[in-house]
Each structure stands twice: as structure tokens, then as C-alpha cells.
Amino acid sequence: MAISSIQKLTIGFFNVSFLAFLSGCGGGSTMTDNNSNGGGDTGSSINWTQGVFQPSSNFYQQCQVLNEKHWLRSWSNETYLWYDEIIDRDPALTPAVSEYFKLLKTEQITESGANKDNFHSSLPTAQWRAQSQSGVTFGYGFNVKLISPTAPRQGVISYTEPNSPASAQNLARGFEILEIDGVDFINANTQAEVDTLNAGLYPTKVGKSTSFVFKDINTDETREVILNSQTITSRPVTNVKTLADGTVGYFQFNSHNAIAEKPLYDAFNNLKASNVTDLIIDIRYNGGGFLQMASQVAYMIAGPANTNGKIFEKTIFNDQHPTFNPVTGQRLKPVMFTNEFVGFADNPALVVGTPLPTLNLERVYLLTTASTCSASEAIINGLRGADIEVIQIGSGTCGKPYGFYPTDNCDTTYFSIQFTGENNKGFGEYSDGFAPQNTTDNARLPVRIAGCAVADDFSHQLGDPEEAVLKAALGYRDNGSCPAASSIASKQGFAPARFGDTPAVLDTRAGSLAEQNKILPSH
Numbered sequence: 017m018a019i020s021s022i023q024k025l026t027i028g029f030f031n032v033s034f035l036a037f038l039s040g041c042g043g044g045s046t047m048t049d050n051n052s053n054g055g056g057d058t059g060s061s062i063n064w065t066q067g068v069f070q071p072s073s074n075f076y077q078q079c080q081v082l083n084e085k086h087w088l089r090s091w092s093n094e095t096y097l098w099y100d101e102i103i104d105r106d107p108a109l110t111p112a113v114s115e116y117f118k119l120l121k122t123e124q125i126t127e128s129g130a131n132k133d134n135f136h137s138s139l140p141t142a143q144w145r146a147q148s149q150s151g152v153t154f155g156y157g158f159n160v161k162l163i164s165p166t167a168p169r170q171g172v173i174s175y176t177e178p179n180s181p182a183s184a185q186n187l188a189r190g191f192e193i194l195e196i197d198g199v200d201f202i203n204a205n206t207q208a209e210v211d212t213l214n215a216g217l218y219p220t221k222v223g224k225s226t227s228f229v230f231k232d233i234n235t236d237e238t239r240e241v242i243l244n245s246q247t248i249t250s251r252p253v254t255n256v257k258t259l260a261d262g263t264v265g266y267f268q269f270n271s272h273n274a275i276a277e278k279p280l281y282d283a284f285n286n287l288k289a290s291n292v293t294d295l296i297i298d299i300r301y302n303g304g305g306f307l308q309m310a311s312q313v314a315y316m317i318a319g320p321a322n323t324n325g326k327i328f329e330k331t332i333f334n335d336q337h338p339t340f341n342p343v344t345g346q347r348l349k350p351v352m353f354t355n356e357f358v359g360f361a362d363n364p365a366l367v368v369g370t371p372l373p374t375l376n377l378e379r380v381y382l383l384t385t386a387s388t389c390s391a392s393e394a395i396i397n398g399l400r401g402a403d404i405e406v407i408q409i410g411s412g413t414c415g416k417p418y419g420f421y422p423t424d425n426c427d428t429t430y431f432s433i434q435f436t437g438e439n440n441k442g443f444g445e446y447s448d449g450f451a452p453q454n455t456t457d458n459a460r461l462p463v464r465i466a467g468c469a470v471a472d473d474f475s476h477q478l479g480d481p482e483e484a485v486l487k488a489a490l491g492y493r494d495n496g497s498c499p500a501a502s503s504i505a506s507k508q509g510f511a512p513a514r515f516g517d518t519p520a521v522l523d524t525r526a527g528s529l530a531e532q533n534k535i536l537p538s539h
Contacts (some may be wrong), residue, residue, distance in 0.1 A: 054248055056116035062086055067095045079426035082107060085116045085151050087425055092120040095342045097334050097418065097433045114138065117430065130450060130462050135418070137431045137529040144422060144429040147527050148305075148535075149274045149362055151250040154219050156226070156243040159270075159301055160193070161387070161472065165520040167205045171217075172233070172474050174301055175214070175251055175268070180244045187230065192472040193217075194238065195229035201521075210519035218523050219245035234475055253279035255298070255479040260490060265292035265375070268478055269313070271531065272305025272391045274360035277312070281357060283368065284316040284373045296489050298478060300410060303532030304390030307331075307419055307437075310534075312372060314398045315353040319376030323353035327507050328398040329437040331419070331536070332444075343421045343434065343536075351437075353402070363414025379405035381489045384450070389414040390533045394437065400441025400465070408467035409489040412451030412460070417444050431530045435436045435511045443500055460524040468498030 040085040040142050050138075062082055072094055075087035085107035101122035110116040121136040139147070157180020163170040171193040174193040176182040193201045196216040216226040224245040231238045235309035252271040259266055265287035269280070288296065295317060311328040333342055341348055359368040381395060393413050396406050420434045438444035448460040449496045473484035481487060488499055 018512070028161075029044050029494070033298075043076075054074040062107075064108065066104050072456075077425060081111075081113055083129050084113045084426055085110070088113070088117050088120055088430070091423070091425075091430075092432060095432065095434045096120070097123075097435060099334050099336070113428075120432070126447065133433055134531050135416070135420075135431065135533050136434060137527075139429050139431075139527055139530060141424045141427050141429045143251055143527065144173070144530070146247075147273070147531070148422070149360075151252060151271065151273050151275045152247050152439070152530065153250070153527060154221055154224075154245050155248045156181045156245055157248050158187055158191075159484065160217065161301070161385070161474075161522060162523075165522050166518045167203050169202055169521055171201060171521065174472075175270075176476055177248055180248055185243065189477050190233045191230040191239075192230050192233050192425070192474075193228065195227075195240075197227050198385060199476060205519065207519045210521060213521050214524075217521065218525055218528075220245050220525065231404060236305070243386060248391070250275075251279075252276035254285055256283045256286055257479060258287070258292060258461070259481055260298075260493075261440075262290060262480070263292060264294045264296060264490065264493065265290065266296045266298065266479060266486070267445075268298040269338075269392075270302050272302065272307075272309040272372045273531070274306070274362075276305070277357065277360050277366035280309070280313060280316070280369075281372065284375065288373045288375055288416070292375065292376075294379070294381065294493055295375060295377055298383045299388050299392045299395070299436065300326065300383050300385040300472065300478075300485070301387050302389070302392040303387060303414075303528075304416070305531055305533075305535055306360060307391050307394055307534040307536055308351060308358060310350055310391040310394040311354040311398060313396050314402075314404075315355050316372050316374050317377055318399060318402060318404050319374035319379050321376065322378065322404060323355075323402050326353060326402045327351070327440040328353045328401075329394055329439060329444075330442075331435045331437050333435050335357065350502070353398070355523075359504045377404070377406060381407045381467075381493065383485050384408055384410040386411055386414055386449075390416040390419065391535070393417065393446060393450060394534055396440045397446065399443065401441045401443065406465055407489070407492060408450060408452045408465050409492065410452070410470055410472070410485050412455055412457065413446075413449035415449035415460075415462070417446050417448045418535060422530070431533070433533075435534075435536075452498075452501075454498055456501050468492055469501040470499065471502040 023465045069090045072087050072090035075083045089107055102120055107116055121133045124132040126132050157177040158173045159170045159175050161174040173189055173191045175189050176187055195201055196213050199212045204210055216297040222245055227242050229240045252273055254268045256267040267283045315323055327350040355372055395494045399406050418433045418436050420431050422429045422431055446463045449462045451462035451464055453464045455469040465524055468488045470485045470488045476483035
């Protein structure tokens with residue numbers, strides 16, 4: 017099956033010249049100084065009239081402060097999904113470009129009390145390229161699940177990366193954080209203390225030395241270790257194995273980043289060679305990434321007969337752009353189930369166009385938590401649209417049916433929500449996430465699907481058949497029944513909800529937020 021041009025998109029960073037149809041409403045004031053010398057603000061060289069926008073192309077890559085802010089203002093008005101909810105402010109009144117960008121988003125609150133848009137962020141372009149292309153981030157090599165971000169808080173290591181400071185210290189899933197740099201992780205309640213916890217837990221550069229005290233939840237043994245942050249290259253696909261006498265395939269899928277494409281290809285090839293009849297994918301901590309990679313995963317699960325001619329996701333932009341993509345200028349086409357190797361990475365490991373392996377399954381088991389987000393949720397929604405049975409084991413997902421194109425201007429890459437999506441059946445409203453049918457949570461309104469609500473089990477390693485979530489999936493496969501519900505559909509540990517004046521430990525790094533979304537690359 018041939019795939020459309022939008023499906024063949026490969027990663028890049030924009031040199032976008034917006035077309036005439038992006039001019040916005042009613043034109044704009046005359047710009048008197050278009051010089052781009054990398055210097056400071058041009059003062060009052062660009063007049064601002066509320067509600068009147070020049071084309072963003074007038075300011076693109078003109079790297080003076082006022083020009084950059086006017087580019088952001090026009091670009092947001094053209095492409096932001098909720099552009100009509102942005103309060104239009106004079107760019108000249110906000111000194112910093114980064115601070116002005118923070119204002120270019122909706123301020124509305126959802127029914128569940130969270131910010132409508134928690135994913136408005138930016139990164140230096142070089143850092144974003146390293147992160148998205150190579151899986152490189154700053155850290156210690158462990159992923160933390162924040163079970164409770166406010167006092168009395170709880171944070172537990174959910175998994176570690178091989179060949180990292182954490183693995184060198186024999187840290188593993190199930191180690192609970194007690195102290196960071198002498199601050200009580202559980203009970204700290206001043207902003208200064210919580211700032212220390214956040215700075216230690218989420219370093220933003222190489223070489224940060226941080227003292228941790230951990231407790232092994234299985235033995236209650238405590239250990240103090242000093243870790244030095246470094247660039248960590250993640251392994252997005254791990255733990256590929258067969259279970260239940262070889263009939264069930266399993267693997268852990270942590271991120272839809274560029275380097276995941278080849279390991280995913282290999283995982284499905286291995287499981288196909290093993291003739292598995294069922295598949296369990298562990299996406300508990302997969303915050304998202306490339307939407308087209310999600311379509312590849314769904315295709316490799318379901319195969320050609322189950323997906324032929326079906327839409328994986330129809331991308332929908334704001335109401336100014338019903339026909340053409342406001343970023344690429346192309347006529348809007350849905351993302352189909354992608355049946356070939358796309359080559360997301362700068363140096364693809366396989367020839368682009370290599371056919372993908374398939375398991376040709378009509379059901380799949382997905383292990384989820386509140387950290388399962390966006391592109392991971394798109395796998396659920398896309399498969400359900402193609403009548404593939406999705407059985408969800410764990411807790412409710414985060415609820416993020418939105419995405420964006422990372423867009424570079426003046427060496428900064430911006431992430432601003434630009435589209436939402438619908439599956440082959442026209443369904444796409446899951447802003448409260450997906451949750452197993454027996455979930456006991458009345459605070460949200462998740463889309464309930466077949467499966468079992470089971471709390472994350474940190475007393476066993478991921479992939480262990482005795483680990484509670486995986487054990488429940490295997491049990492459901494055997495007899496269609498669930499253990500007593502032990503999990504709720506909650507946003508805990510995922511994105512900032514509204515905590516009032518209580519200081520919270522939260523990973524609000526732009527890179528983290530950017531990964532937790534559906535991303536379409538440039539072409």
C-alpha cells in the first residue's frame with residue numbers, strides 16, 4: 017500500500033515559508049525594520065494593533081527580540097489549535113522572548129481542574145535534535161514515578177537505563193526516594209526545599225552532583241548514593257521476550273523517539289519468528305512522540321488485512337485551516353497505518369521503504385499508567401478505530417489527543433499544540449484518557465475499555481510474570497477475569513494538575529513536556 021506524503025515525513029527542522037493563506041485576519045501594520053543582525057530589541061520599529069496580524073513569514077528567522085516575538089504572535093494565531101483563546105498582548109510590553117511565548121496559549125481550565133494546555137514549551141534546537149534524534153537527555157539514568165508529588169509525597173524508580181550512573185550504583189525499580197541533597201523528599205513543604213528536590217531530581221546540565229537516599233521497598237534497606245548527571249542515551253525498546261510457553265510476546269516500549277524505529281522493527285521480527293499468538297506491550301511510562309511511529313506499531317500489531325484502507329488518525333487543525341495543513345501547506349490527508357520503515361533518525365538503520373513485519377493479531381494487551389500519553393494513546397484509539405480489540409491493564413492514561421510540529425525559529429524549537437485527531441470511526445475525544453472497564457474513579461470521565469484496573473507493582477521488575485500488572489494481563493488472557501480493582505484513572509505522576517499553594521515535585525522541563533505529545537516531523 018502506498019503511503020501519503022504526510023506519512024513519509026522524516027525528521028527535520030523548519031525552514032517554513034508560510035503560504036499566502038496564512039496571512040491571518042485583516043493584514044497588519046507596516047514593519048519598518050526587518051534587519052536580522054542577532055542584536056537586541058528593535059524598540060518600536062514594529063507597530064502592534066490588537067487583533068491584527070501580519071503573516072508570520074514576515075518575521076521568520078529575523079533574530080532580533082521584537083521580531084522573534086512578532087513571529088511567535090503571528091505563528092500562534094495561524095497554527096495554535098485554540099488560537100481564539102489566546103489573549104492578544106503587545107509583544108513590546110514583555111521583555112523576554114521566552115516569557116512572551118508562555119503567554120501565547122489558552123488559559124482555560126478543564127472540567128477535572130487541570131490546565132487545558134500543559135504542553136506549551138520550547139527548547140534550544142540543538143538540544144531538541146539530540147533528544148528526539150538520539151534519545152539523549154541529561155540525568156542519572158533512572159525514571160521516577162511520582163505517585164504523590166505533594167507532601168507526604170512518594171517517588172519510586174520505575175526503571176533504569178543500562179550503562180548509566182544509576183545502573184552502576186545497582187539502583188533498580190522499587191527504590192523509593194527518601195532524601196535529595198539533605199532535603200526530606202517525603203515531607204518537605206517549603207518552596208525552597210521543593211526547588212532543591214526538583215533541581216536534584218531533574219538536572220538540566222551535565223556534571224550536577226546530587227546526593228540521594230533511597231529505600232528498597234522489598235527489603236527496607238536504605239542507601240545513600242552520590243550521582244553525577246550526564247548525557248543519557250535511552251533504550252526506548254527493551255525486555256523483548258516470550259511468555260506462557262512461548263505463545264505470548266512481551267516488550268517494554270518507553271518512547272516514540274527517532275531511535276525507537278529500528279528496535280521496534282527488530283522486536284516485531286523476533287516475536288513473529290517465535291509465532292506468538294498474543295502480544296503484551298508495556299507502555300506504562302511512554303509519554304508519546306512521533307505519531308507516525310504509533311501508526312507503524314499499530315500496523316505491525318494488526319497487519320495488512322485488518323488495516324487496509326483504514327485511517328489511523330485524521331489530523332484536525334484549527335478552524336482557519338479545514339483543507340490545508342497550516343504548517344506544511346499541503347492538502348490535508350489522514351495518517352494511514354504505515355506499512356514501511358520511514359527513517360526517522362538522521363542515519364536510518366534500514367533502507368527507507370523496507371516493509372514492516374506484522375503479527376496479524378485481532379487483539380492486543382496494553383499495560384498503562386497515567387504516564388501513558390498522546391502517541392501511546394493514539395495506538396489505542398487507532399486500533400479501536402480499525403476494530404482491533406484493545407485490552408487495557410493498569411491505570412487510566414493521561415488524556416492527550418493533541419499534537420504539534422516542532423518548529424525552529426532563531427535556534428529555538430517551539431512546541432505549541434496545533435492539531436487533534438480522530439480514528440477511522442471519527443472518534444477522538446479522550447481528553448480524560450482511556451481506563452480499564454472496572455476503574456473506580458468518578459473524578460474523571462475516561463473512555464472505558466475492556467481490561468483490569470491494577471496498581472503499578474514496584475516490588476517486581478518489569479517483564480516479570482509475577483509483577484501484578486503483567487500477571488493480570490496473563491490471567492485475563494487465560495480466563496477473562498480481573499483481580500480486585502487496585503488502581504484509579506488518575507493524572508498523578510503525569511502532568512501538573514492544580515495544587516493550589518502546595519509546592520509540588522514535578523518534571524516541568526521543556527524537553528520532558530515536549531516528548532509527552534504527538535509529534536509530526538517536517539518533510
